Amino acid sequence: MIAPSSISNPTLEGTDDDQLLRVSLGPQHPSTHGVFRMNVVLDGETIVSLKPVFGYLHRNHEKIAECGPYLHSMPYTDRLDYICPLTNNWAYALSVEKLAGIEVPERAEYMRVILGELTRLINHTSFMGFILGDMGAWGSALMYAFREREKILDLFEHLTGARMMANFMRFGGCRYDLPEGWIGQVSTIIDDYGPFLDEMEQLLIGNEILLARTQDVGQLPAEKLINGGVTGPMLRAAGISYDIRKVEPYGIYDRFDFRIPLGEKGDCYDRIMIRFLEMRESLKILRQAIDGLPEGDFIHPKAKLRNFKPPVGEAYGRIEGPKGELGFHLVSNGTTDPYRFRVRAPSFINLTLLEDMCLGLDLADVVIILGSIDIVLGEVDR
Amino acid sequence: MAIDQKLAEDLKSQGIHVTSFESLINWGRSSSLWPMQFGLACCAIEMIAATMAKYDMARFGAEVFRPSPRQADLMLVAGTVTKKMAPLVVRLYNQMAEPKYVIAMGACAISGGPFKQGYNVLKGIDRYIPVDIVIPGCPPRPEALLDGLMALRKKIAGEKLIGKNRVRHADAKGTAEFPVPEYGPHDLQPTANREIWHPKPVVHEEGGDR
Amino acid sequence: MNPDIDAILNHLREALPDAAIELRRNPGPAEQHSLLVEAASLPDVCRFLHDELHFDYLSNVTGIDWPDPAKAEAVALADNENETKEETEESPPKPGFLEVVYHLYSHRDRVGPLVLRVRTLDRGENVEIPSVVSIYRSAEFQEREIYDLFGVRFTGHPDLRRILMWDEFVDHPMRKDYVAPDDFEYEPTPHDAVLERAKEHYPS
Numbered sequence: 074m075i076a077p078s079s080i081s082n083p084t085l086e087g088t089d090d091d092q093l094l095r096v097s098l099g100p101q102h103p104s105t106h107g108v109f110r111m112n113v114v115l116d117g118e119t120i121v122s123l124k125p126v127f128g129y130l131h132r133n134h135e136k137i138a139e140c141g142p143y144l145h146s147m148p149y150t151d152r153l154d155y156i157c158p159l160t161n162n163w164a165y166a167l168s169v170e171k172l173a174g175i176e177v178p179e180r181a182e183y184m185r186v187i188l189g190e191l192t193r194l195i196n197h198t199s200f201m202g203f204i205l206g207d208m209g210a211w212g213s214a215l216m217y218a219f220r221e222r223e224k225i226l227d228l229f230e231h232l233t234g235a236r237m238m239a240n241f242m243r244f245g246g247c248r249y250d251l252p253e254g255w256i257g258q259v260s261t262i263i264d265d266y267g268p269f270l271d272e273m274e275q276l277l278i279g280n281e282i283l284l285a286r287t288q289d290v291g292q293l294p295a296e297k298l299i300n301g302g303v304t305g306p307m308l309r310a311a312g313i314s315y316d317i318r319k320v321e322p323y324g325i326y327d328r329f330d331f332r333i334p335l336g337e338k339g340d341c342y343d344r345i346m347i348r349f350l351e352m353r354e355s356l357k358i359l360r361q362a363i364d365g366l367p368e369g370d371f372i373h374p375k376a377k378l379r380n381f382k383p384p385v386g387e388a389y390g391r392i393e394g395p396k397g398e399l400g401f402h403l404v405s406n407g408t409t410d411p412y413r414f415r416v417r418a419p420s421f422i423n424l425t426l427l428e429d430m431c432l433g434l435d436l437a438d439v440v441i442i443l444g445s446i447d448i449v450l451g452e453v454d455r
Numbered sequence: 456m457a458i459d460q461k462l463a464e465d466l467k468s469q470g471i472h473v474t475s476f477e478s479l480i481n482w483g484r485s486s487s488l489w490p491m492q493f494g495l496a497c498c499a500i501e502m503i504a505a506t507m508a509k510y511d512m513a514r515f516g517a518e519v520f521r522p523s524p525r526q527a528d529l530m531l532v533a534g535t536v537t538k539k540m541a542p543l544v545v546r547l548y549n550q551m552a553e554p555k556y557v558i559a560m561g562a563c564a565i566s567g568g569p570f571k572q573g574y575n576v577l578k579g580i581d582r583y584i585p586v587d588i589v590i591p592g593c594p595p596r597p598e599a600l601l602d603g604l605m606a607l608r609k610k611i612a613g614e615k616l617i618g619k620n621r622v623r624h625a626d627a628k629g630t631a632e633f634p635v636p637e638y639g640p641h642d643l644q645p646t647a648n649r650e651i652w653h654p655k656p657v658v659h660e661e662g663g664d665r
Numbered sequence: 666m667n668p669d670i671d672a673i674l675n676h677l678r679e680a681l682p683d684a685a686i687e688l689r690r691n692p693g694p695a696e697q698h699s700l701l702v703e704a705a706s707l708p709d710v711c712r713f714l715h716d717e718l719h720f721d722y723l724s725n726v727t728g729i730d731w732p733d734p735a736k737a738e739a740v741a742l743a744d745n746e747n748e749t750k751e752e753t754e755e756s757p758p759k760p761g762f763l764e765v766v767y768h769l770y771s772h773r774d775r776v777g778p779l780v781l782r783v784r785t786l787d788r789g790e791n792v793e794i795p796s797v798v799s800i801y802r803s804a805e806f807q808e809r810e811i812y813d814l815f816g817v818r819f820t821g822h823p824d825l826r827r828i829l830m831w832d833e834f835v836d837h838p839m840r841k842d843y844v845a846p847d848d849f850e851y852e853p854t855p856h857d858a859v860l861e862r863a864k865e866h867y868p869s
Contacts, residue, residue: 133573
């Protein structure tokens with residue numbers, strides 16, 4: 074199939090070794106989105122080889138999860154992908170519910186969808202700000218992005234008490250019920266979000282620098298992407314229709330009417346624009362979820378919080394997170410602590426093909442390509 | 456020889472300000488701290504939010520985040536410092552020019568935080584470099600970061616530049632560089648820099664005051 | 666949607682009669698049953714699943730440390746329970762092993778996860794498993810991570826070296842018998858295991 078040895082061969086036969094420049098980009102670098110390091114070998118400005126180096130934020134989520142009960146890992150999942158904490162919570166709660174066979178009441182499912190789609194909005198908005206910063210528009214687009222993000226963080230703070238690390242999902246539902254007036258606030262913010270997206274698109278779509286730097290940069294054929302385990306907006310930008318919300322609907326996603334935007338070429342421009350389209354679909358889902366929110370329990374009445382012992386077995390649960398497929402593989406041996414807690418992080422797997430995307434391009438393109446993959450080091454290193 | 460307050464007021468009303476060199480230099484230094492762009496983990500996002508429009512660190516002179524340590528004088532260690540990253544943090548600190556300050560932002564940078572049990576997590580960056588201000592929180596709100604910045608400014612304003620108790624960067628015998636730990640087979644070597652890290656001895660008995 | 670694992674097992678047995686593959690039932694409510702594949706047959710099985718049955722997407726590769734094989738058997742139940750009962754009465758205790766679990770999905774047929782399990786012979790010297798990177802590129806970093814944290818050596822991997830820990834590191838930290846290094850000099854609120862380690866630093 075695809076032979077990686079020819080690309081990743083570190084001895085670089087057949088090249089004039091004296092002329093090559095070895096540069097280590099990172100781990101402290103303005104455009105590496107965190108402590109990410111790339112050992113790059115350059116021939117002039119062209120990339121000859123690129124080896125990512127991870128581990129600078131390896132915080133041992135998996136080992137710490139084995140030391141305590143299932144619930145104690147819930148706040149740690151916030152810190153995995155720290156730009157979208159609530160979807161991490163949801164993925165973990167979903168996996169434990171699969172492991173233990175717990176059902177979730179309807180109101181809780183609607184609450185989860187609302188919070189999940191709000192998280193998708195803040196993730197894609199922050200992405201837009203960061204990638205424009207990578208292109209050189211340092212600060213301007215990020216100001217707009219974070220202005221909108223702050224509005225949604227205020228909502229989270231009103232509901233959960235924390236701006237970022239919400240720790241809101243529980244096994245069987247959510248932590249507590251929505252306060253009065255919260256849904257009205259969400260409704261107002263969604264109404265204003267559409268015009269904000271129009272404004273940003275208008276600024277970006279015709280921008281010469283954006284078009285020149287992102288079009289036809291970082292493409293790969295579709296089979297290579299599937300084989301490399303790529304998921305999320307990166308895969309859909311190449312035209313492959315695979316969104317877990319449609320393929321394997323979790324929660325109540327099969328009740329909502331929304332489309333999956335697909336790109337054409339899979340270059341960086343497609344990856345940026347597809348996220349705008351996804352944000353608009355998220356607004357549609359949010360509107361439907363708010364209109365259809367039923368009364369009821371916010372958590373299963375028989376859900377156990379203390380002394381929770383799922384039956385012996387294992388489960389792999391996954392959701393369509395804003396960055397790709399976020400999955401948790403849990404192995405239980407009948408005790409209160411998980412035997413094995415494995416995080417399948419989308420950013421980590423999406424980076425497998427980073428070298429393939431960058432070979433033959435300039436160093437400046439590497440920054441754009443890395444930005445368009447949308448990585449978060451908390452997830453990559455766990 | 457202190458100036459009489461009334462005299463100082465009179466002079467001020469006529470446009471003549473009386474102060475000491477120390478106050479003037481410290482005032483300039485504290486009002487224009489340039490942080491180094493050094494976000495490690497989740498706290499970095501709150502740090503970025505503090506520089507954005509809602510919380511606006513620019514009003515306090517600290518908006519110019521320099522990517523290079525040579526051009527910065529404040530290192531905001533925001534996020535978990537892992538053992539793999541620790542030698543690089545110390546090396547970056549050594550590359551900064553005096554006067555330089557360190558703010559440990561977030562529980563992880565102070566003492567390891569929620570990840571303290573991890574085998575790859577350094578239990579606090581103060582093991583290897585001197586820390587001036589700590590900001591607790593997980594993550595601390597942007598207002599807490601601004602509060603920490605205020606505390607640092609107050610500390611700088613109170614620095615003595617001459618005399619016996621002068622601050623490290625005004626002292627010819629003061630060390631600006633600290634030894635960089637190395638990767639050992641099981642842990643960093645050494646596990647801490649004992650010349651700057653003096654933890655209070657804590658003896659905790661089982662079932663004590665919990 | 667979970668795949669029809671009995672049908673897949675039949676296809677595999679027809680195509681690869683020499684490969685040692687067993688069906689293992691998942692006792693929990695998730696009902697994600699798995700196929701226990703012998704290490705030597707893994708590349709052929711994966712090649713067949715990829716080319717013929719269109720399982721083109723390898724989602725996740727997990728490493729698990731089983732110092733006690735009985736617990737591993739409890740999570741992935743063998744069909745022939747009588748056989749295992751006889752074995753436990755007569756044969757000597759089996760050594761622990763390291764296990765690698767693969768989750769495969771099919772884009773075309775929209776099914777998954779198909780779970781494959783592969784086990785090493787023991788936790789000491791015989792920890793080799795063939796690599797599937799030439800079939801599924803997404804395994805590249807994940808296999809490196811399992812090598813780093815568990816110690817499983819993947820033969821045929823193009824670049825098998827540590828990925829998350831530094832190169833000079835010697836231990837395999839995710840193993841159940843790993844002891845964390847001693848940096849417990851200052852513990853203001855210790856309890857349980859941490860208190861034991863902190864006591865070594867208390868002034869006598």
